[in-house]
Amino acid sequence: MAERANGVIVNRLPSLTWNRLRVNHAFVNFDELPETNEEAVFTGQHEDQVKKETMTSADAERWADGFSRGIRREAYIAGKQATYQEQHFATALGRDFTDLIRDLAPETAVYTVEEGSKLDKPVILNWDFGKGGRAAAQQVIYARKGSEATFLLNLSSERDALGHAAIETKVIIEEGAALHLMKTNLLGRGFVLLDDSAAVVGDHAEFDFVQVELGGAKTYTGCYADQCGDHSLFKVQTGYLADQDHLMDINYVAVQRGKKTDSRISVKGSLRDQATKVFRGTIDFRKGAKGSVGDEQEDVLILDPKVTNKTVPVVLTEEEDVDGRHGATLGNLSPDILFYLGSRGIDKDAAEMLMTRGRLMSVVNLIPDEETVARSHHFIREAFEANE
Amino acid sequence: MSESVANSGVHFDPAIDNSKDDINAYLEGTDRSMYDFRNEETDFYKVQSGLTREIIDQISEEKNDPEWMHEFRLKSLDLYNKMQVPNWGPPIDGLNMDDIVTYVRPNTKMQGSWEEVPEEIKSAFDKLGIPKAEHEFLAGVGAQYDSELVYHNLQDFVGKQGVVYSDLESALHNEYADMVREYFMKLVPPTDHKFAALHGAVWSGGSFVYVPKGVHVDMPLQSYFRLNAKGAGQFEHTLIIVDEGADLHFIEGCSAPKWNVANLHAGCVELFVKKGARLRYSTIENWSKNMYNLNTKRALVEEGGRMEWVSGSFGSHVSYLYPTTILKGNDSDVEYTGITFSGKGQNLDTGCRMVHIGENTSSLVTTKSLSKDGGIGTFRSAIEVMPTAKSSKSSVDCQTLMLDDISRSDTVPVMDIKTNNCDIGHEAKIGRISDEAVFYLMSRGIPENEARAMIVSGFANPISKELPLEYAAEMNNLIKLEMEGSMS
Structure with a gap:
């Protein structure tokens, strides 16, 4: 990435707000990327259940763009100054990142889940960085009509490893299909991660997105779902832990275009030490999305006084017949909870770990792979032990 | 390849173009003599x-x-x-x-x-x-x-x-x-x-x-x-x-x-x-x-x-x-109660900003927004809690009612929290007038227009009750005028 002069702007907020709050976008400075020449080791499990092809990234992008050609993408919404970037296949990190990764990853893996097929096991894609390294990867998952599949993307390294990774996953979900995309970030403390996901969701289709963010030094991640199909569902469940001077920058966008669409964004996490987290969540009801509902909730446990938490739960509406909600609860453990746990012999530190684990494991346990669950569990425990 | 995704259920009307300021076009409608x-x-x-x-x-x-x-x-x-x-x-x-x-x-x-x-x-x-x-x-x-x-x-x-x-x-x-x-x-x-x-x-x-x-x-x-x-x-x-x-x-x-x-x-x-x-x-x-x-x-x-x-x-x-309140002193507090009614030709971007600096400060925000006749309403807020604002509390409740499908309503809140010792809550809801509520009132002999106006008045009631009687009456009159304008 170092060949680009300055960096990229990612995770733009669709509806801008006061600039001084510094939530309208994030800037990834290439000069701050850790130096490394090692490549990550990629392994795939259960890939034989699906058809895997490799294309040049430019061809793959053109091919994927074909699926979103029927969607009118407005760069500007009436009465608004700044909204979405112009992008054929809209993504959460945005156009600059897509341009970047096209250059970095010359080939794209395209996974096709055939019509009507239901996969028995999750397709697991592992990037192991060991003592450190880098990776840039682009993949497209194409879930054809009536199919159902789970893809699990694991990023891991040793605890103190340095490196950087840029990954983009585009998902096309046809009518009646269900795609469960799950991601875990168990990277070392010196990692910068840019991890983008985007989907086009058809009629009666379901996009289930699970994200477990535990590692890294700086993480820029997001997921954008274009719910153009009637009765489509976009469901996000995220658990994160940010500690030390970790920066976590998240951008989720649900654009609800079809009738009776449903979006549910649930984000739970804990912040410790001097960690900084920015969460942008946008539910965007477009005209015609009659009977649609959207709900986003964030629950943040703030465990230390030097933490910075920024939460931006946005709802945009140009349709009358919708029901949109957002809520956020931010704070530390209440004295009542600490007293209750204290009376049962659990001190404050143990109580914090207990409550954090409770939040995170409710997300981690959604992952249908015992090894990944066990490693996540271990990662959380180590994070707390390292701080003691 | 996928026909179903590319062509599925996407219907758009031409975008409403309020960006041009042809004011003459907006000046018809509600009687505000x-x-x-x-x-x-x-x-x-x-x-x-x-x-x-x-x-x-x-x-x-x-x-x-x-x-x-x-x-x-x-x-x-x-x-x-x-x-x-x-x-x-x-x-x-x-x-x-x-x-x-x-x-x-x-x-x-x-x-x-x-x-x-x-x-x-x-x-x-x-x-x-x-x-x-x-x-x-x-x-x-x-x-x-x-x-x-x-x-x-x-x-x-x-x-x-x-x-x-x-x-x-x-x-x-x-x-x-x-x-x-x-x-x-x-x-x-x-x-x-x-x-x-x-x-x-x-x-x-x-x-x-x-x-x-x-x-x-x-x-x-x-x-x-x-x-x-x-x-x-x-x-x-x-x-x-x-x-x-x-x-x-x-x-x-x-x-x-x-x-x-x-x-x-x-x-x-x-x-x-x-x-x-x-x-x-x-x-x-x-x-x-x-x-x-x-x-x-x-x-x-x-x-x-x-x-x-x-x-x-x-x-x-x-x-x-966006009225802003800086809670500098310990134990200071603020309450913001607001209503915004965006009608034809209006683009009203309103809200508030609360900055907590002192210890044990609290802010309570209750807002209502209504959009109709192509109006655009945006609720924008910022709750900023500084590291010094120990034991601070903030609660934001934002409700929006869309009165038709040619209008627009957005909420863009930000919570910027820099301490662990605080309790911050935020709730927002965007919806429409419930058909059941209108049906209930109509079944008791109230015409539909009046029923909808009554529901809107009830929606605005938490705000009007905070005003002196004479001003509450003025506000209710304004709501009535706006509702008549939207139904005429």
Whole structure:
């Protein structure tokens, strides 16, 4: 990435707000990327259940763009100054990142889940960085009509490893299909991660997105779902832990275009030490999305006084017949909870770990792979032990 | 490949294009004759339209500014010329400062009796009910017409308590001159944003209020701002200092007749709530629908102080309005209760900002928004909790009602939290009038239009009950007018 002069702007907020709050976008400075020449080791499990092809990234992008050609993408919404970037296949990190990764990853893996097929096991894609390294990867998952599949993307390294990774996953979900995309970030403390996901969701289709963010030094991640199909569902469940001077920058966008669409964004996490987290969540009801509902909730446990938490739960509406909600609860453990746990012999530190684990494991346990669950569990425990 | 995804269920109507400011198109509809009457501008003094150093010199000379104020205006003009318009709110392309007259002085001096106010101006305020309200329940009234106050009066019993309520220009030249200099544009400096800089350069009119320590003003004070002149701007400055342990309710009202060109309001309100004091600041904003309302309001609350905002936004073509409260003192608190009604041709971007600095501070925000007839409403907020604000609490409740499918309603809240020792809650809901509720009322013999109006009134009730009875009635009347407009 170092060949680009300055960096990229990612995770733009669709509806801008006061600039001084510094939530309208994030800037990834290439000069701050850790130096490394090692490549990550990629392994795939259960890939034989699906058809895997490799294309040049430019061809793959053109091919994927074909699926979103029927969607009118407005760069500007009436009465608004700044909204979405112009992008054929809209993504959460945005156009600059897509341009970047096209250059970095010359080939794209395209996974096709055939019509009507239901996969028995999750397709697991592992990037192991060991003592450190880098990776840039682009993949497209194409879930054809009536199919159902789970893809699990694991990023891991040793605890103190340095490196950087840029990954983009585009998902096309046809009518009646269900795609469960799950991601875990168990990277070392010196990692910068840019991890983008985007989907086009058809009629009666379901996009289930699970994200477990535990590692890294700086993480820029997001997921954008274009719910153009009637009765489509976009469901996000995220658990994160940010500690030390970790920066976590998240951008989720649900654009609800079809009738009776449903979006549910649930984000739970804990912040410790001097960690900084920015969460942008946008539910965007477009005209015609009659009977649609959207709900986003964030629950943040703030465990230390030097933490910075920024939460931006946005709802945009140009349709009358919708029901949109957002809520956020931010704070530390209440004295009542600490007293209750204290009376049962659990001190404050143990109580914090207990409550954090409770939040995170409710997300981690959604992952249908015992090894990944066990490693996540271990990662959380180590994070707390390292701080003691 | 996938036909089903590419072609599935995406139906778009042409985008509503409100970005162009064809104001004439917006001026049909609701009967607002109670507010929309105009007076001829005979014998009025005006500066040229536009914004130049010469115009600033002229305004400063007209107003007999002290030298420091003249310099302040010029520095503000420099800042204005250097600053950019916001890149995040409603478009303001239709506002051309070259067309705006920044100073219009009516053909009268400020009077202390309505009888001495020129008949046509008095008649305007009579229609708005100001003298009647003063007689019945106000402790004092200031009435501004275009750029200058034409009437100012404080009831004797309030004056005897030591309460000062005057026009700001007088305060610049009397025993409160040092106090004005100490506080003027310190809370909203001209560096804050482009329209604060504009205000610093061309401000005129407005009120100065000082409530001494321990004094409770039992009846509200009111300032009413009427902008009559076509293509003019109003830039009044309100400076209120409520000293330790004192208590005040201040009401601000504003309206203007409709014109087929843009008018501009870029007022500034600075409120200082001292230790243990309480200030309630109520506003019913009802500018005409050719108005760009780029107003700035800010309060600084010291230890144990309490700030209460009650805000109703009904008028204007475009609004940027976010009353800000800085909870500097420990144990200080703020309550913001607001309603915004965006109708045809309106793009109202309203909300609030709370900055928690002191320990054990609390903020409570309750807002309601309604959008109809193609109106665009945006609720924008920021809750900022600084590292020093231990044990702070904040609760935001934002509800939006969409009244048709050609309007737009957005909520853009931000919570910026820099301490662990706090409790922050946020809830927002966007929806429509429930068919079941309308059906229920109709089944009891209430026509559909009335049923919908009743539901909207009920939705707005938490706001109107915070206003004095007369103002609640005015607000309900405005809602009724807007609802009639949407159903006619």
